[in-house]
Structure formats: C-alpha cells, structure tokens
Amino acid sequence: MRTTRRPTAASGELNHETAPFPWEAVLHIGLCRMRLDPKIFWSMTPLEFAIAAGLRGGGNGAPDRRGLEALLQAFPDGVPAHVVRP
Template sequence: MKAAAAEQSEFPWDRVMAMGFGLLRLSPKTFWSMTPREFERALSALSPGRSDAPRRNDLASLMRAFPDKTLQEEAWPKT
C-alpha cells in the first residue's frame, strides 16, 4: 500500500488556481464551486480545438491545387 501511495503525485493546486484566478479571472466563490469537469470545460475555451486529420480525398484535392515545387525549380528560377 505504501508503494502505491508514494507513486501518486500531489494535485497541482498552485497551477490550477493560477489558471482559474489569473487566466479565467474567476472569483474565489465561482472557482471553488466548480466541479473539475466544469473547470476543464472552461479552460478548453481558451485552447484551439483539435480537428480530425484531413481525409484522403481532401488531401489529394489540396495537393492538386497547391503542388510542391521541386528543389531545382526553387533554386534556379527560369529567366
């Protein structure tokens, strides 16, 4: 039992409070009344959402619209 307890790290209260009070500008009353899930959702509004990777057809379409230049074309412009 002691080994398992020793492996657990302490909750990062300083970091969480800094984000809640400083970044989100929550009042103490609001901060302490939030559930962890509510707090996470409030923080998620500040970070860009992750989108799915482009689909194969979308990527192929972009590659046709914006083909890569070869190194030779970039290094030696035609005159």
C-alpha cells in the first residue's frame, strides 16, 4: 500500500496564498468593543477569543432558565438580601 504525503506550509510546498491575520479587526473587537483588559486579551487563545466574541459556537450563547439556575447555583455571587430571586 502506497501512501502519499500531503504538502505542508512549513515545507513551502503549498502554492495558494493565505490572507494575513486580521490583527486590526481582532484588536478592535477585543479591546474596544468587548473592553477586555489587555492582560486578559493577550492571555486568550484564538478559540477562546472567537467564542467570547461570538464568532464561533452554537446557538445564541444565552442559557435557558434551567441553565441560568444551574449557573447561579454553581457560581453564587453574593446577591444582596434585598434582591429577590424567583
């Protein structure tokens, strides 16, 4: 059985042009639109950023009532006593 080796970018064998990374747009979305702290922005992986920016992932990103209640139970935030939860 003969296997064929696929060309790689590292070997310089790929002939197609790739678009440059859109740094200006990513910086604008992360630092201006999302108002991320620069330390947080630069510590994010590209996948984390894409999900946080809504560029990747399923659904609309908003949890349903059951999901919200589960998050509130898992991560209580010390809601003041005058706030009534359903």
